[in-house]
Amino acid sequence: MEVIYMLIGFSLLVALIFLGLFFWAVRSGQFDDQHTPSMRVLFDSKKTSSKKESTNNQKHRDE
Amino acid sequence: MMNSSVVITSEICFHCGEDCTEETVHFDDKAFCCLGCKSAYQILEESDLCGYYDLDANPGINLKNTKHRARFDYLEDEEVITRISDFHDTTRISLTLNIPNIHCTSCVWLLENLQKLDSGVLQSGVNFLKKELSLLIDTDKTSLRDVVEQLVTIGYEPEIRLEKLDSKTEKSHQNRSLWLKMGVAGFAFGNIMLFSFPDYLDTTGSGLGGNFHIFFGALNIILALPVLLYSSSDYLKSAFAALSQRGVNLDVPISIGIVALFSRSVYEIVTMTGTGYMDSFTGLIFFLLIGKLVQQKTFNRLSFDRDYRSYLPIAVNVLNENGEEYSVSLDKLQPDQQMQLRNHELVPCDSTLLSDEAFLDYSFITGESEPVTVRNGERVFAGGRLIGSTALMRTEEKVANSYLTKLWNHEAFQNNDKELKLTTFADKISPYFTVAVLGIAFFSGLYWLQTAGMEPALSVFTAVLIIACPCALALSTPFTLGSALNVLSLNGLFVKNHLLIENLSKATSIVFDKTGTLTESEAAEVGFFGDDLSSNEQIWVKSACKNSIHPLSRKVATYLQSSYLHQPKTYKEVPGKGILADVDGAIICLGSETFLSDQSGIKPEFIPESHFSGSTVHLSVNGVYKGFFGIKAGVRNGISDLLQSIKEKFSLYLLSGDNEAQRSEFSNYFGENGSLLFNQKPEEKLDFITQLQESGEQVIMVGDGLNDAGALKKSDFGIALADDVSSFAPACDAILEGSSLQKLHAFIDFSKASMKIIIASFVLSLLYNTIGLGFAITGNLSPLVAAILMPLSSISVMVFTFATTRFFARKGGLAIWK
Numbered sequence: 056m057e058v059i060y061m062l063i064g065f066s067l068l069v070a071l072i073f074l075g076l077f078f079w080a081v082r083s084g085q086f087d088d089q090h091t092p093s094m095r096v097l098f099d100s101k102k103t104s105s106k107k108e109s110t111n112n113q114k115h116r117d118e
Numbered sequence: 119m120m121n122s123s124v125v126i127t128s129e130i131c132f133h134c135g136e137d138c139t140e141e142t143v144h145f146d147d148k149a150f151c152c153l154g155c156k157s158a159y160q161i162l163e164e165s166d167l168c169g170y171y172d173l174d175a176n177p178g179i180n181l182k183n184t185k186h187r188a189r190f191d192y193l194e195d196e197e198v199i200t201r202i203s204d205f206h207d208t209t210r211i212s213l214t215l216n217i218p219n220i221h222c223t224s225c226v227w228l229l230e231n232l233q234k235l236d237s238g239v240l241q242s243g244v245n246f247l248k249k250e251l252s253l254l255i256d257t258d259k260t261s262l263r264d265v266v267e268q269l270v271t272i273g274y275e276p277e278i279r280l281e282k283l284d285s286k287t288e289k290s291h292q293n294r295s296l297w298l299k300m301g302v303a304g305f306a307f308g309n310i311m312l313f314s315f316p317d318y319l320d321t322t323g324s325g326l327g328g329n330f331h332i333f334f335g336a337l338n339i340i341l342a343l344p345v346l347l348y349s350s351s352d353y354l355k356s357a358f359a360a361l362s363q364r365g366v367n368l369d370v371p372i373s374i375g376i377v378a379l380f381s382r383s384v385y386e387i388v389t390m391t392g393t394g395y396m397d398s399f400t401g402l403i404f405f406l407l408i409g410k411l412v413q414q415k416t417f418n419r420l421s422f423d424r425d426y427r428s429y430l431p432i433a434v435n436v437l438n439e440n441g442e443e444y445s446v447s448l449d450k451l452q453p454d455q456q457m458q459l460r461n462h463e464l465v466p467c468d469s470t471l472l473s474d475e476a477f478l479d480y481s482f483i484t485g486e487s488e489p490v491t492v493r494n495g496e497r498v499f500a501g502g503r504l505i506g507s508t509a510l511m512r513t514e515e516k517v518a519n520s521y522l523t524k525l526w527n528h529e530a531f532q533n534n535d536k537e538l539k540l541t542t543f544a545d546k547i548s549p550y551f552t553v554a555v556l557g558i559a560f561f562s563g564l565y566w567l568q569t570a571g572m573e574p575a576l577s578v579f580t581a582v583l584i585i586a587c588p589c590a591l592a593l594s595t596p597f598t599l600g601s602a603l604n605v606l607s608l609n610g611l612f613v614k615n616h617l618l619i620e621n622l623s624k625a626t627s628i629v630f631d632k633t634g635t636l637t638e639s640e641a642a643e644v645g646f647f648g649d650d651l652s653s654n655e656q657i658w659v660k661s662a663c664k665n666s667i668h669p670l671s672r673k674v675a676t677y678l679q680s681s682y683l684h685q686p687k688t689y690k691e692v693p694g695k696g697i698l699a700d701v702d703g704a705i706i707c708l709g710s711e712t713f714l715s716d717q718s719g720i721k722p723e724f725i726p727e728s729h730f731s732g733s734t735v736h737l738s739v740n741g742v743y744k745g746f747f748g749i750k751a752g753v754r755n756g757i758s759d760l761l762q763s764i765k766e767k768f769s770l771y772l773l774s775g776d777n778e779a780q781r782s783e784f785s786n787y788f789g790e791n792g793s794l795l796f797n798q799k800p801e802e803k804l805d806f807i808t809q810l811q812e813s814g815e816q817v818i819m820v821g822d823g824l825n826d827a828g829a830l831k832k833s834d835f836g837i838a839l840a841d842d843v844s845s846f847a848p849a850c851d852a853i854l855e856g857s858s859l860q861k862l863h864a865f866i867d868f869s870k871a872s873m874k875i876i877i878a879s880f881v882l883s884l885l886y887n888t889i890g891l892g893f894a895i896t897g898n899l900s901p902l903v904a905a906i907l908m909p910l911s912s913i914s915v916m917v918f919t920f921a922t923t924r925f926f927a928r929k930g931g932l933a934i935w936k
Binding site for chain 2: 059060063067070073074077078081082084086087088090091094095097098
């Protein structure tokens, strides 16, 4: 049963790491603005010219 | 949509999505409604930023109406840069700009890709809710002025107000520590619960074997210590502060509970008489902090305590000796300078008019609905808005010495103690509550002392303190009002502080301002009274009116629906009197009665008397009297229904700075009990509110302008009405969207219901306390019972308040979801 001491030690260590990560996240301002990041998800990172799509967009709107 | 076949050709601007009605500019196979939109597209296209158009359809900002662009010379002034930026050294500027035009995902995308447009921008980040753009600029590659001008060309003009000069943008970090405290409490709560679990399952009392007992106990204490010292510090400090001032707030019984919980647990663990209540302790703090987070919800975009500095722009255009225009920041504006103002710009300081004539809209300052005509050499007061063509003025006073500034800093308007007086129902009952809890603890302890001795007596004493800790009680107010605040904001009423809802619920009388509150200047009602005008006559009159910049002729021109215009052969305008024009051979005479009889030769007795509550413009064509245009400020939608429904329950008053022209019209709405007061100065409005309050009334004031500012502050619940909530509003307790004014009755009913919900949730939490006390007094409060009962009471109060506020909101006809 002595192994439990070690297991609990490890589990606490893992939990503390997560607490540390939470501290880091709060301190770096991730909880300050909870709305804009949800919009950034939609951004494409591709660099190709997107002219074609945008004309489709326009057509769609006209219909 | 309904008859789409009728609409034949209406191209939609690729940039801004508006119909191209006046002109269509074609470029790159796309249609644009104006050159501004086209050039914005060109800029984006050259920088390969057309992804802007992929995220939302036609996301651009319409650039049709920005013929004149503000000048940004002042942004080259080192001192101004230092004062408006957050950080500034030789090569870098970091600053935050407020951009009202941010409205969609595309905006965020474009503004965060600003470095593609200007390589000098090192970093750009948007906060969508605050409508703010944070920039880091490399001044070796670009200048602040260039960046701002670039923003203006693509339609995102930053709003830089005078207040920006003196205040560094405060980065709000106060919420961060609350998150951290909650994180610590949650972390400890979860782990302690895990360690306590074996004990709960161990019903036989045989023990876990080995030294696990000591091990878990020690871990629990170590985990709970930061919760006591860090997470609960706010409650302990607040209780200590209250006690040292010989007062009792709700934090006192909470702190007693916290201390009792912790010390009893440590005692049990150290003496190995039990497992302690560390899980209940950490859980309690965790839930309390959630309540606090709900309470701290603020409206990012809104500002409730504004002064004149956030009303005025940061700079104004002045002319130098050579007649060249450049912009200076307002704090550097000296008396005796010439400044040039354009349509819809604000006069920053008291000045003298140098142009022949100008129209100034003082409705924000005085409540007058009609613009005032000012002639050459006459005084123009700060805060007026120029209507019509560009005007030249000579400054007389510094901004800080102007009428507007003095009015704003008026002593009577500085009433800041309203919020300090706010107390929750919980705070009011907490002295009694504390005494009752201590009494029960003491007497049950005494009883056990006599029957069983010291050990059980002490344990019962602490058990009572623990279980009576008013955790659920403390949560009921923030949760109910936080939820109510959410519902109200969904419906267009943004309340500054959740405790103010109580003031709203107690209201007995409601005072309205007229101009801009009950009436809406944009929705002027124009009607023609007299012979019907033929379509030709309409064209002539409209053509004549189009040449005038007088506000009344502009309203007449928009009222007349004819698409053709003819240039008048001759055109004469007597400022403030009327127009005489020759259009297609027809002599159009438009103006006051005396002007008509002077100019067109109609005898005054042929002009019938007009019984009209508003402004009138008389018309004659070729010397024949046709009738008059009646123009009055339109009453907002739904106002008559609103006033009908509330005049039974509340005493209603109308306080207007305007003249009595609309008295008869409004007395219909206000009924016999209401009183209508006109020509009220700002101080008189304030005094009126004071009188009402002295006669025992709880007053809601609804106003919109600076002339209501004192009354708004003095009243028990001051509502500032704004058609655009993020635009400027005087200091107030709540900001209401103009279109939601008709829901005022529902808002008051809902606030009353919210107060009842608070009482009901108090009863609910007291019920839990009584059950718990039953366990405690009889000496049966095991850690397991505490660990179940305490979170259960908190959670059920949360669920109860959330569900009931939504229920009552729905019953009252308010929206409960977005």
